[in-house]
Amino acid sequence: MGMEHYAYVSPLRHKNACLKTTFGITVLVCGLAMDSIAVSLWITVSMMGISVIWGKVRLYDYIRFLAMPLFFILFGGGALFFATEDMRLVLLVTLRAVGAVSAFYFLTLSTPVGELMAVLRKCHVPPVLIGLMYLLYRDIFVLTGVWQSMFTAAQSRLGYADYRTSLRTFGGIGSNLLLLSWKRADDCYHAMEARGYEGTICFLERRQSCRWYDVLAAAGYIAVMAAIRRFCG
Amino acid sequence: MKEDALLCLRDVSFSYHTGRQVLTHVDLTIRAGERIAVLGPNGAGKSTLFLLMNGVLRPSRGSIYYKGRRMDQKNSNELRRSVGIIFQDADSQIIAPSVREEISFGPMNLKLSSAVVEERVAHAIASVNLQGFEERPPHYLSGGEKKRVSIADIIAMKPDVFLFDEPMACLDPAHARRVETLLEDLSGQGKTLLVSTHDVDFAYRWAQRILIVQEGSLKADGTPPAVFAQEALCRDANLSCPVLLRIEKMLESRDLLRAKGRNPRTVEELELLLKQGNDCVSPAGPAQG
Amino acid sequence: MNRKERKLVATVFITCVMFGVSPRVNAMHIMEGYLPAGYCIAWGILCIPFLLAGFLQIRKRLRDDGRSITLLAMSGAFIFVISSLKIPSVTGSCSHMTGTGLGAILFGPCMTGILGCIVLLFQAVLLAHGGLTTLGANAFSMAIAGPALTWLLYLFCKKCRIRKRVSVFLAAALGDLFTYCVTSIQLAVAFPSPQGGVAVSLMKFLGVFAPTQFPLAILEGVLTVLIVIGLEVYARPELQALEAEKGEAS
Numbered sequence: 171m172g173m174e175h176y177a178y179v180s181p182l183r184h185k186n187a188c189l190k191t192t193f194g195i196t197v198l199v200c201g202l203a204m205d206s207i208a209v210s211l212w213i214t215v216s217m218m219g220i221s222v223i224w225g226k227v228r229l230y231d232y233i234r235f236l237a238m239p240l241f242f243i244l245f246g247g248g249a250l251f252f253a254t255e256d257m258r259l260v261l262l263v264t265l266r267a268v269g270a271v272s273a274f275y276f277l278t279l280s281t282p283v284g285e286l287m288a289v290l291r292k293c294h295v296p297p298v299l300i301g302l303m304y305l306l307y308r309d310i311f312v313l314t315g316v317w318q319s320m321f322t323a324a325q326s327r328l329g330y331a332d333y334r335t336s337l338r339t340f341g342g343i344g345s346n347l348l349l350l351s352w353k354r355a356d357d358c359y360h361a362m363e364a365r366g367y368e369g370t371i372c373f374l375e376r377r378q379s380c381r382w383y384d385v386l387a388a389a390g391y392i393a394v395m396a397a398i399r400r401f402c403g
Numbered sequence: 404m405k406e407d408a409l410l411c412l413r414d415v416s417f418s419y420h421t422g423r424q425v426l427t428h429v430d431l432t433i434r435a436g437e438r439i440a441v442l443g444p445n446g447a448g449k450s451t452l453f454l455l456m457n458g459v460l461r462p463s464r465g466s467i468y469y470k471g472r473r474m475d476q477k478n479s480n481e482l483r484r485s486v487g488i489i490f491q492d493a494d495s496q497i498i499a500p501s502v503r504e505e506i507s508f509g510p511m512n513l514k515l516s517s518a519v520v521e522e523r524v525a526h527a528i529a530s531v532n533l534q535g536f537e538e539r540p541p542h543y544l545s546g547g548e549k550k551r552v553s554i555a556d557i558i559a560m561k562p563d564v565f566l567f568d569e570p571m572a573c574l575d576p577a578h579a580r581r582v583e584t585l586l587e588d589l590s591g592q593g594k595t596l597l598v599s600t601h602d603v604d605f606a607y608r609w610a611q612r613i614l615i616v617q618e619g620s621l622k623a624d625g626t627p628p629a630v631f632a633q634e635a636l637c638r639d640a641n642l643s644c645p646v647l648l649r650i651e652k653m654l655e656s657r658d659l660l661r662a663k664g665r666n667p668r669t670v671e672e673l674e675l676l677l678k679q680g681n682d683c684v685s686p687a688g689p690a691q692g
Numbered sequence: 693m694n695r696k697e698r699k700l701v702a703t704v705f706i707t708c709v710m711f712g713v714s715p716r717v718n719a720m721h722i723m724e725g726y727l728p729a730g731y732c733i734a735w736g737i738l739c740i741p742f743l744l745a746g747f748l749q750i751r752k753r754l755r756d757d758g759r760s761i762t763l764l765a766m767s768g769a770f771i772f773v774i775s776s777l778k779i780p781s782v783t784g785s786c787s788h789m790t791g792t793g794l795g796a797i798l799f800g801p802c803m804t805g806i807l808g809c810i811v812l813l814f815q816a817v818l819l820a821h822g823g824l825t826t827l828g829a830n831a832f833s834m835a836i837a838g839p840a841l842t843w844l845l846y847l848f849c850k851k852c853r854i855r856k857r858v859s860v861f862l863a864a865a866l867g868d869l870f871t872y873c874v875t876s877i878q879l880a881v882a883f884p885s886p887q888g889g890v891a892v893s894l895m896k897f898l899g900v901f902a903p904t905q906f907p908l909a910i911l912e913g914v915l916t917v918l919i920v921i922g923l924e925v926y927a928r929p930e931l932q933a934l935e936a937e938k939g940e941a942s
Contacts, residue, residue: 174818178540195824202729202825238820239723246726246879249900253893254883263726263883270725274824278817282540284500286817298751298761303810305498305765306772310814311542312494313766313773337911341918344774348919349927351766357495359762363459364488365556366480366512369758373499374507374520 173235173278180225182280186380191289193388194277200395201269207262208402209395210269216391217272221279232275239271283307288375301371305358309351317347408471409435409595410456410486410564415465417451425451426619429465433597435563438590440606440627441599442642443616449599450491452616453566456597458482484513487557491568493549502528502544502552503537509560520559527559531585547578554585565589567598571605583609607631607645608668615640628666647673721815721830722875724823731882736828739809742836746806753803768807771795772814774919776821779911790871793864794916796839797846798934804843808835833874842867860920865913872905873898 177183182190201213218236221227243264251260277286287307291300320343324330329339362371412431418424426448433439441449454460455467458479467474467482474482487509490496499505506527510520528534531551541549550570557565567586571579586609590596600606606613606627613630615623617640623630631637631648647667654660660677667673727735753760775791791811795804809831815821822830842863849859880894923931 173820174540175543178538178543183538198725198825199729202725202732205728235820243723245900246723249879249897250883252900253880253896254885256886259883267723267725270823270825271723271820274724274816275820278820282500283814283817284504284540287500296747296751298754299747299806299810302750302761302765302768302806303813304500305762306768306807306810307500307814308498308541309766309769310772310818313769315494315542317773317777337914338918340777340779341915342922344915344919345922345926347773348767348770348923349930351770352763352927352930354495355762355766356759357490357492358498358766359759360454360459361488361490361496362498362508362762364454364457364483364490365509365560366483367508368480368512369754371498371508372511373504374511374517374524376503 172231173275174283176225176227176231176279177282180227180280182220182225183282183285184378185280185384186378187281187285187289188292188378189380189384189388190277190281191286193391194273194281196388196392197273197276197395198270200392201273202266204395204399205262205266206399206403207265208398210262210265212395212398213269214265214272217269217276221276225276225280227279232279235275235279236268236271239267243267285376297370297372304371304373309354309358312354313347313351316350317343320346407434408432409469411468412456412462413466413468415455415462415467417448417455417460417463424619426455426462429621431614431621431624433564433595435595436590436593437595438586438609438611439595439597439614440610440612441597441614441616442601442603442606442640443599443622444641447616448619449616450568453488453568453597453599456482456564456566457486457488459488484560485562486564486566487560487562488566489554489557489568489570491570491572493546493553496553496556497541497549500540501537502533502539502541505541505552506555506559509556513560523559523561527555530558530588531555532581547574547581550574550578550582551585554582558589562594564595564597567596569599569601571600571602603631603642603645604647607647615642627668721812721822721834722826722878724816724820724825726823727826727829727878727882729825731878732825732828734828735832735878739828739831739836742802742805743809743831746802746804749802750806764803764807767795767799768810771804771807772811775811776815776819779915789912789915790834790838790868792834792839792871793842793867793912794919796842796867797860797863797916797920801836801840801843804839805831805835808839811835829875829878833871833878837874838867838871841870857917857921861913861917864916865909868909868912869905872901872909876901 197213197217201209218232222229222232246267247260247264250263251257254260284304284307287300287303290303291297324339324343328335330336410431410433412429415426415429415431416424417426429452441452443449451460455462458467458474461476461479469482469485472478497505499508503524506524507520510523515523528537531554533548533551533555536544536548536552541552544552554570570582570586574582583605586596586598598606598610610627613623613625613627614621615630615636622640623633623636627645628648631642631644634644637644647670651660651667651673654677665676667676750764753764771791771794774794775789777788779789792804792808795807799807809827812822812827812830812835813824816823816827845866846859846863849862854862876894876897879897880890883893884890885893885896
């Protein structure tokens, strides 16, 4: 989960999370709605620039992140061409997808999940769901850690020696992990109750100022997008 | 009930829904400002005892008094506010995506204003020396750092009583020392501390009072030297004698030291005692400490 | 299609199959930005009633027993972890389970729907599997349709008194296949073939994805059975408690 790590160290982290989210999603949706090769290219290039220059993401890593959905791009593109036999459509969809991924990466590489959830809370998502998301997010890392050590322990006992064994090991680790997670759930609830939990999970809200020049820059970016759509098609 | 009794358990028994009896007839009085070590094998009921003291679990029989008032379903929140538990596994305690939010969870549940919460979080972070970690996510912290976060969680709630469930388990020596210093600090602030542990040497040097819990009941309750003097009981509970106490006994049996009831708790105290002993070896009657 | 184009298609296809062996074979997440805006919204709206049902059920359950919240969160995290793990495969490729089939068998389809949605959101943010705009489409195929079929099949098999292992295998594997069919439908509807319309393009999408999805579905079934067996060995009381709760809920 290297992408998340960048979100924590990014200089862009300290920009207002609501603004970043609104901006990222607006670009994403507009890019999709404008449906133009030029706009998609602009989003791809500019978002890479923003993330690499201001977000201090290493260019190599950024390209590696972009390559992650490459399989779907290639396979999907192949399938799409096979199905529709329209090269222009394939090109358009592929570039649009790359653009959308870039816009989304701007968001995920600059805003940690915790802050995204705080934004969701501001959007009046029911507190039950927000609480569930907070816990689920935290548990992902706890369980991944446990899985890691179980995997290593199984490996050291030749649990992955051949295909049949490795399937059985995977299943065994899976059921143990699930069982363990249920047991942990009890402890976790006790710990929450011990700290006065009474049905709603709430944390101190972080106050981030929203600078006028950031808003202006975001608006400018979208204006440029519109202009490109208007003049380059 | 005595004036300075803070938390009292009167004939408390507890069993889970499955019918398994975990604690039977526990009588215990804790006075303000005490430093108590809770010893006993795993599964003896130490954690359950803590959960009862904090009000998360309700006793099946008997009652709990806090500052002389009986705690029941209605005012169990008062108990949770005044008694804080630091769980053994920090991972099952930490729930928030950043250190600052994590520490704010308790104070927010106390329904404090956000200014007060902010101030308490800052204070708690400072008291465990985690300045600069505020925005870090807990999953990128080391085990020792997580432990400190889980302690700060409770410090921010400002309880009177702190219950530490095996705070030194799985910590490297440096972090274990840090935690011990923290325990000293809290004790210096007049807080009441209960620490469950398997480390008899730590219990011997740190605690004023030792409880031994075994098979769900309180087997011993007294000062460290008094408790460890009951050899049969310690053997039953699989507790070895603290190294210092053994050295002390050895020195006394060879007539190299006369502790006269002043049992040295640390190596430094032993050294001092040895020095004093050399200065004035006089066959005076045993003085009670 | 002229000769040159045919050649191109063949090359692209072979490259893709080769690629399919090395990078990740997601359990059919549709990528960010792949669907046109209208379809994103449509699939999102289609999800709402199902999610609402799940949400109401979760809220009721939390009201009845507050401690379910940590259990639900842990189970959701388990679905995330199990679906982000590489599963052992013969070719050395790296593929993933959906995990939602297991969720449906254990917790029922409604809760799995909500948990699956949250998991998909986190997968998009943390792992770049799927995406925000395609969340609706992905949630429909992976968190709603697949688990629902799994659940129905599991119930049906139970009624017919088929052995538990067999029924778990059938439910999980067919649920996985159904997910892949729904994803193909989603793609086909968004990109109909200029000659034969949606039907032709659907057949083609199904055909293209079949070679990777069939083995994956079988693996999903096998692994789900193995996990359920493990649970039966170690956690009979917990499983019975879950069964009882599900009985009350439905």
